[in-house]
Amino acid sequence: MLENNSVGIVAPKTAHFSVPLTLKSGAALPQFDLVYETYGTLNADKSNAVLICHALSGTHHVAGKYTENDKYPGWWDNLIGPNKPLDTNKFFVIGVNNLGGCHGSTGPTSINPATQQPWGSQFPIVTVEDWVNSQTLLADYLGIQQLAAVVGGSLGGMQALQWTLAYPERVRHALVIASAPNLTAQNMAFNEVARQAIITDPEFHGGDYYAHGVVPRRGLRIARMLGHITYLSDDAMGAKFGRKLKDDIKYTFDVEFEMESYLRYQGDKFAGEFDANTYLRMTRALDYYDPALPFGGDLCKALAQTSQPAKEQAQFLVVSFTSDWRFSPARSREIVKALLDNERTVSYAEVTAAHGHDAFLMPDPHYHAILRSYLNNVKVGAMA
Amino acid sequence: MSHNIAQFRHDFAIIAGWLPFGAKVLDLGCGDGALLQYLQGALEVRGYGVEKDDANWLACMSKGINVIQMDLESGLSGFEDQSFDTVILSQTLQAVHNTEGIVREMLRVGREVIVTFPNFGYWRNRMQISTGNMPVSKALPYQWYDTPNVHLCTINDFDQFCVNCNIQVKERLVLTDNKPVTFMPNLMGSLAMYRLKAATRP
Numbered sequence: 405m406l407e408n409n410s411v412g413i414v415a416p417k418t419a420h421f422s423v424p425l426t427l428k429s430g431a432a433l434p435q436f437d438l439v440y441e442t443y444g445t446l447n448a449d450k451s452n453a454v455l456i457c458h459a460l461s462g463t464h465h466v467a468g469k470y471t472e473n474d475k476y477p478g479w480w481d482n483l484i485g486p487n488k489p490l491d492t493n494k495f496f497v498i499g500v501n502n503l504g505g506c507h508g509s510t511g512p513t514s515i516n517p518a519t520q521q522p523w524g525s526q527f528p529i530v531t532v533e534d535w536v537n538s539q540t541l542l543a544d545y546l547g548i549q550q551l552a553a554v555v556g557g558s559l560g561g562m563q564a565l566q567w568t569l570a571y572p573e574r575v576r577h578a579l580v581i582a583s584a585p586n587l588t589a590q591n592m593a594f595n596e597v598a599r600q601a602i603i604t605d606p607e608f609h610g611g612d613y614y615a616h617g618v619v620p621r622r623g624l625r626i627a628r629m630l631g632h633i634t635y636l637s638d639d640a641m642g643a644k645f646g647r648k649l650k651d652d653i654k655y656t657f658d659v660e661f662e663m664e665s666y667l668r669y670q671g672d673k674f675a676g677e678f679d680a681n682t683y684l685r686m687t688r689a690l691d692y693y694d695p696a697l698p699f700g701g702d703l704c705k706a707l708a709q710t711s712q713p714a715k716e717q718a719q720f721l722v723v724s725f726t727s728d729w730r731f732s733p734a735r736s737r738e739i740v741k742a743l744l745d746n747e748r749t750v751s752y753a754e755v756t757a758a759h760g761h762d763a764f765l766m767p768d769p770h771y772h773a774i775l776r777s778y779l780n781n782v783k784v785g786a787m788a
Numbered sequence: 789m790s791h792n793i794a795q796f797r798h799d800f801a802i803i804a805g806w807l808p809f810g811a812k813v814l815d816l817g818c819g820d821g822a823l824l825q826y827l828q829g830a831l832e833v834r835g836y837g838v839e840k841d842d843a844n845w846l847a848c849m850s851k852g853i854n855v856i857q858m859d860l861e862s863g864l865s866g867f868e869d870q871s872f873d874t875v876i877l878s879q880t881l882q883a884v885h886n887t888e889g890i891v892r893e894m895l896r897v898g899r900e901v902i903v904t905f906p907n908f909g910y911w912r913n914r915m916q917i918s919t920g921n922m923p924v925s926k927a928l929p930y931q932w933y934d935t936p937n938v939h940l941c942t943i944n945d946f947d948q949f950c951v952n953c954n955i956q957v958k959e960r961l962v963l964t965d966n967k968p969v970t971f972m973p974n975l976m977g978s979l980a981m982y983r984l985k986a987a988t989r990p
Contacts, residue, residue, distance in 0.1 A: 737858075737866055740856065740866060741866045741867075744836070744856075744866065744867060744868075744871075745868055745871070747812070747834070749854055750836075750854060750856075751848075751849060751854050751855050751856065752855075752856045752857055752858075753845055753857045754857045754858065756842075770842055770846075773846055774845070774846065774849070777846050777849040777850050778849060780850070781849070781852050
């Protein structure tokens with residue numbers, strides 16, 4: 405059953421790009437596909453397009469269902485639809501799977517035209533900058549010169565920020581949610597443990613496991629279990645599981661506590677549907693993103709590099725969640741401060757939420773009211 | 789604190805008179821954003837509000853006001869020295885715990901500072917005290933047990949505070965029922981309005 409404010413039944417589309425894309429690393433993709441979905445209608449002057457950038461494990465399937473019988477809708481369906489906070493009666497919403505992904509856009513599982521084999525270990529490392537560059541090509545493909553907004557949580561928020569830095573004339577609003585201007589050492593450390601779990605799995609085969617007909621399930625599973633711990637707050641885990649037992653204590657290493665059952669379930673589910681090479685690359689993209697690095701770590705200077713007057717540059721909404729310790733409010737405030745120092749148009753909301761980093765995906769009424777009220781102020785041309 | 793336009797229109801106009809056209813303004817404890825909305829309309833100020841309350845945050849956003857959600861008590865470390873023409877604390881001083889700290893922070897961030905507060909020395913407040921009760925009025929609408937106000941003060945108190953803290957009072961205006969009061973302001977005035985600058989040290 406579809407709820408009545410759903411975008412309804414949707415279908416992914418593929419955009420093929422036959423011009424080589426040079427990546428930040430210096431490597432180049434000779435050609436590539438981006439798989440994407442759209443919801444709503446592009447208006448007459450093409451001024452109502454909103455790009456959704458996904459985080460670590462997200463996809464282009466942001467809203468709606470592929471069939472009425474789908475168990476789950478797209479990953480941000482609670483936000484996007486007719487009369488929802490990101491209202492598809494007003495906006496033309498684009499979801500895209502990033503390069504290096506495993507859901508249809510060119511990535512490690514794709515065929516390398518040079519070898520006619522899966523790219524595997526040979527697929528280059530992609531960065532936030534590369535993703536944004538490729539997203540602008542998708543915007544060109546769709547005939548959109550300027551986006552009304554770019555919206556992203558976590559790693560997606562970094563892409564929204566990067567849009568404003570690299571293409572200031574092509575985006576009017578950036579919604580940077582539960583994000584950071586770069587990762588802290590602790591945050592990168594979690595990524596390194598996750599990668600080591602995958603890379604040291606005997607079935608990883610240096611990244612060319614496709615040829616061996618295996619996948620490094622154990623590594624990917626542990627990587628995801630670790631991730632889930634960091635996406636929840638201590639309080640949220642306490643409230644959800646506490647010390648609840650599945651059954652009487654049996655003095656074994658099997659699942660005894662509810663929390664273990666949850667982590668194993670999440671790990672197994674993820675290992676069955678996600679590609680390990682993609683996971684490695686997504687975490688690396690997180691690690692590498694640091695727009696202030698060429699400016700001695702000064703984000704204020706990084707934001708000052710565009711020659712446009714502040715008035716004409718993208719306006720920002722920055723949102724953080726009080727219990728998010730992986731992308732803490734303090735990191736969002738760094739972005740806000742750099743914007744304020746540049747006299748940019750910015751609002752900042754710090755949402756009281758118990759769910760930790762996961763809160764950015766939750767349908768919390770106040771959080772959604774924040775996004776709704778901000779998006780109400782985004783001006784777009786007439787629909788017809 | 790919420791700003792009721794009908795009630796406080798005159799203090800908004802006085803604040804506008806203390807700002808240059810197009811000023812860059814920071815409004816601390818900006819409530820529902822009514823003052824900033826007024827100043828944007830009257831003077832095309834470039835402004836940000838600072839507000840901790842969720843409902844007020846949404847009220848500001850619905851007016852198209854830039855609003856930064858934070859608690860004033862944690863200071864203004866998110867703002868650079870002398871980065872605003874004017875920092876305003878309108879009818880919020882009495883609810884601030886670290887009063888001296890926040891006023892110093894305002895003088896650090898703003899080239900000028902505007903502070904307004906309900907004068908506890910107003911004769912109606914004194915009357916209520918003299919009959920044995922904490923004052924409750926339009927300007928001080930809370931019961932003693934249910935008030936955000938923690939640092940109520942009189943005009944005399946605040947004058948002394950400025951002397952002690954080496955703060956220069958550029959202008960002071962006192963209002964009662966939206967009309968200026970010049971005769972015995974600490975007794976006859978309901979709302980005190982100060983335009984402040986950091987005094988240059990001798």
